[in-house]
Amino acid sequence: xxxxxxxxxxxxxxxxxxxxxxxxxxxxxxxxxxxxxxxxxxxxxxxxxxxxxxxxxxxxxxxxxxxxxxxxxxxxxxxxxxxxxxxxxxxxxxxxxxxxxxxxxxxxxxxxxxxxxxxxxxxxxxxxxxxxxxxxxxxxxxxxxxxxxxxxxxxxxxxxxxxxxxxxxxxxx
Numbered sequence: 001x002x003x004x005x006x007x008x009x010x011x012x013x014x015x016x017x018x019x020x021x022x023x024x025x026x027x028x029x030x031x032x033x034x035x036x037x038x039x040x041x042x043x044x045x046x047x048x049x050x051x052x053x054x055x056x057x058x059x060x061x062x063x064x065x066x067x068x069x070x071x072x073x074x075x076x077x078x079x080x081x082x083x084x085x086x087x088x089x090x091x092x093x094x095x096x097x098x099x100x101x102x103x104x105x106x107x108x109x110x111x112x113x114x115x116x117x118x119x120x121x122x123x124x125x126x127x128x129x130x131x132x133x134x135x136x137x138x139x140x141x142x143x144x145x146x147x148x149x150x151x152x153x154x155x156x157x158x159x160x161x162x163x164x165x166x167x168x169x170x171x172x173x
Contacts, residue, residue, distance in 0.1 A: 023092065030091045033057055034084055043084040047074065050082055057091065059100035063137055069094070105169040112161035122158040 033056050037049040045053070050073075051066050061069060073086040094100065115131055116123060123131075125148055132139040132147070139147065150168070151159045 023096070026092055026095045027088060029057060030088055030095070031084070034087060038084070044081040045084075045087075047078070047080050047082055050087070053087075054091070054094075054100075057095065058102070059094060060102045061100040065100060102169065105165055108165045108169060109162065112165065116161070121162065122153075122156070122160050124158055125152060128159055 033053050034045060036056075037045040037053060039045075047070060050070060051061075054061060054066065054069065069090060070082075073082050073090050075086070112123065113119075115127065128148070128151070129144055133144060148159075151161075151164045153160050153163070
């Protein structure tokens, strides 16, 4: 005796197959991103590379969240290296749950507009540096230099934030 009508059973089988395909696709992306930093080819990467790998997969955890993720995959005896199997399990769950998603473009733009007290449509390098190094989770000097190298309009020597936000945000996949 069939517990479910045939059509419903077929739909559930289709849903399960679709979920398996999605998970396989996510795990391939995770493996490919991990492999870029697995220089020895031994299924491990330097712990310092994990943030880059996670961000390359479209996640934007804070530094505190990143440290929590590292604690989860490092184990009880930190060696300075992360094993692929532990990273794969953790990262698959993160991607399925859609955690640490980047903010949408309009939210980031609103944040810049709040900082633009004179409503000029731009911020100076000094203003942006002050906001990002003295408030919240401060940027390091290296992070600031990298950001400014991408953000500053070479002709006007300011950050035209509408252009910068458009350049730095990506569509959700």
